[in-house]
Amino acid sequence: MAPPVLAEKPTVTPRPGRRRRPGFGRRDHLIGWLLIAPAVVYFLVFLLFPALAALYYSFTDWNLRTAPNWVGLANYTDLLFDDAKYPHFWQSIKVTLQYTIIAVPLTLGTALIQALLLNAIHRGSNFFRLLLFLPVVTAEAAVGAIWRWLYDPQYGLINTFIELFGIPRQNWLNTPELVIPALSFIAAWQCGISMIIYLAGLKGIPTSIREAAVIDGAGPVQRFWRVVVPMLRPTTFYLLVTGVIAALQVFGLVYVIFSGGGNRSVTGGPEQSGLTYVLHLYLYAFRYDAMGAACAMSFILFLFIMIVTAMQFKFVKQEAS
Amino acid sequence: MIRRVTGAAAAVALLAGLTACGGGSDEAGASTMLTYWMFQDRTPQAGEVVDKIRADFEKVNPGVTVKIVKIPKDDYNTKLGSAISSGSGPDVGVLDQPLVPRFALDGTIKEVPAGLVDEKAFYEGALETNRVNAKLYGLPIDHTAVALFYNKKFVPTPPKTWDELKQIAAKVHQADPKTAGMVVPKGDGYGGWMWPGFVAGAGGDMVDVQNKKIHFNEQPAVDALQLWVDLLPSSPREITDSDKSFENGLAGMMISGPWDVANIKDQFPDLQLGVAPLPYKTEPAGNIGGENAVVFSKGKNADLAWKWLAFITNADNNTQLAQALGGFPVNIAAAERDAATFGPDQAAFLEQLKVARARPAVPEWIQINDEIIAPALESALSGKSTAKESLDDAAAKTRTLLGWTG
Structure with a gap:
């Protein structure tokens, strides 16, 4: 989220016109973004991204070490139906x-x-x-x-x-x-x-x-x-x-x-x-x-x-x- | 204004710091750097031993720096796995024995170059934990085993055979029904690790990897499990399941490893502890644990890495290293020369290690041990099925899992 915030910065500098109604200006948007940025970044980096990565890995035979190979739904069907592989x-x-x-x-x-x-x-x-x-x-x-x-x-x-x-x-x-x-x-x-x-x-x-x-x-x-x-x-x-x-x-x-x-x-x-x-x-x-x-x-x-x-x-x- | 200046100064300082760090590693690159991963030191003294061996190695290999990275044992495998998959793994490092087949078969580690070491210089059991499909993929750096702990108050002379073991256990429990004969291992992963030592003690074997045959439902294995079942009446679980029942004098015997000798001496100085090799039926035998070291395929300076491993396992260095790691030397010459320094309580383990058997070199072994063999042991121990039935069932499950027919 950081790059767009920085890019906007120069355009904020001119003061809003006198006649404008007090409201939610660009500067306020910027502050808003800055305030929620830590939470958003945390959510994206530590929750959403790992969850999506885990979803991808659930269709692979990944072992944490070698490159994962796509196995489709095999993990899911084996878990549910293959007692020899997952006895418990x-x-x-x-x-x-x-x-x-x-x-x-x-x-x-x-x-x-x-x-x-x-x-x-x-x-x-x-x-x-x-x-x-x-x-x-x-x-x-x-x-x-x-x-x-x-x-x-x-x-x-x-x-x-x-x-x-x-x-x-x-x-x-x-x-x-x-x-x-x-x-x-x-x-x-x-x-x-x-x-x-x-x-x-x-x-x-x-x-x-x-x-x-x-x-x-x-x-x-x-x-x-x-x-x-x-x-x-x-x-x-x-x-x-x-x-x-x-x-x-x-x-x-x-x-x-x-x-x-x-x-x-x-x-x-x-x-x-x-x-x-x-x-x-x-x-x-x-x-x-x-x-x-x-x-x-x-x-x-x-x-x-x-x-x-x-x-x-x-x-x-x-x-x- | 002032704030801006200090901010800028801070940024410059930070950048300078970063480049300084970067420069540091570049400089080290001028000499040859070898990265070695190992478990966190057990004691500060152990750290000094490792450090001394590293300094000696650098002295005989000018221009070489060994960077030792120590990682808590519980996190080691996870850290190692993620470092390897992200390409930032070590050149050489410690690897748990049962992980060697996994890493060998997916090409994560290199084969030991021919002529690096004399294989006969090593204890066979320890060396075999590095062999996968008849090829050697690492060197043992220390090894350990379980043995019979006995309380001299109840057991004046330790049993040598299974029959004596059963008799003594029965006698101890008869003399005082509140005392158990022996802490019988359980059907969990830990019990599953000890059990093959008993199977081998009856002349049996777990599996034959080469011919894809299961042996752990044959007579010797059935006898080994039956021995545990037979011990239970004189060793009730409600006594032995109590925390530290042997140490508290509630049981005459237990099976454990050298790590418990130090604990007992420290916390239960009054206990009259004796340690003897495991009782056997037809031949002395035991299980094995300990650490191996391997060279990673994605690492640099493989030749130097092997040289380092040969150095830490040679007759000069291996005893100190193994003792620092809490195990026993894998180098026979080192062990024989230093046997006297181990003390009477450790002698039994040294005997035991001569007849130690490596785990089957199957990548799925930990899972088979925990999920198939352990429940089978528990099923017989709790009386839900006979030893033969539960092991037949486990053998069938293992065959299905591995796709074996024998």
Whole structure:
């Protein structure tokens, strides 16, 4: 965007005529362009160009090293139908969907409960807000190490805790059926951003409506279901859409949890039970030498996310009522 | 006005700086510059060792500058790949063992010129990791292997054979049900890397690349997997899946590499650690890891690059280099001369490396290891299928993937 801006510069110098209405002059255009230039350049160079390049590479056999050869739709058809070449592609989809279905509602529920609690207290709410937000800003590697300890089959606090209720100890991260719930639980613990947005949503509910409900004799439970939940609907919708998108792309969490033990190679947990879609993609891109196929995977995910998001816009109620 | 002047001055200074940098590299071009890529140093001392070898090489080769570029290991392959594809790759550099076949078959690296080194001077296992279709594409610079770690508190004398291993594991667990006999490897990529050492210990082989035949579903391999399955009752996962179970004294034995010796000595000084070669069924054998170095087709000064690799792997230099890299010398003369300097805990690895077997030289091997063999191991270990069934299934999948018939 820079060259046209520079070319225009000389023509700007003459002052606009006296009679001209105050409006959006050339100089203002120039300033406008300059102001948005960083964002535009960033978008073009770091988002649009790589995305288009990835689209091109998804039709090639590129391995990051030698010149790519055009293979047409082969990457896409092989991914979907060739089990020998991609034995765990469908497994990675299954894992990701399971994770999304469990983690998103769990995260939204936890965030809403935390927001309601914070909204109810007046003293020290900043302190508790900080505490609840800390998991979001904690380095992912540290989160992985801490949760590996918490889930440890011998010394883990989680096992000690559930034993109090008579539930037998579990080998959380090494039992295929428990891996996704265990990961979802960590995601819910990291719900700080959703919590802050819910908190803002709660503050936006006019007190008059609440008071009116109280006068009409609504109890706390009724007020929650009849006033708070409907009034928060736009917030919930926003968090649902962004939460689903994030869950479908989950990577860092699984990576740190399953690579935490030093020499462990990241093949996605016991029996591929934690092999999420993006982890699978990452392995093909950087470990199995198949960047072309990995690019195709990223476009399949892109299309899938687009469809899921469109469906949410169509079928989920988003207006406050 | 003043602002404009300072702005102009800044611009001039910047330009001057740029040309100065440009000039710098031109000047170096007058002598011969060799670019060598390697993994980031593990310790500052390791960096000094590498630096000393570089200085020695420059001394005996006047007019030569070796520019060493160090890259964190986790980013190395990605950086190398993108540098090569953009034409800014190194002349010579380190390459992970399983990547050699990939790079060799697509012409990214050069074949070792005849007569550069005496092949007999190298450990066979380490050298073989550079061979693809009977041609040599690089030199090993250090190598490493796994061995049996045992806690002398539970295991006074280490087992030599599989039968002894099973007996000792059972005894340890019987004496105290809260202690596991051994940390049995898992069906993941790491377990898949160790398993061929056991297959070879029963006299078996993974594949025959030349004749395109799969062997890892034959009896020796089935026996090797069955051994792991048989060890599980005396080595329950709920004990061994705990973080650092061996180090914390929850397990009598484990299989690991030399990197853990240093960690254990440092963090668990009270543990009575012993290290022995892997137990075997019919013959001593083991797996292999470590670093190779290769010369890139698009690089410059190939002759000099090979000379550099011969220099860092010769009997004079290889021990220091390998120790700095955290492995063992690949040069037999160097290893034999310096064996005593390695200490008793490292002796087992040196023994192990004499019988190490290279991974199959198939470009898809990492994928086969992670995506086909590892799940097969896990399937047998979790009891979902027998060792034979799961390996037959893995063999069939590998055949389809590679288009092999045998």
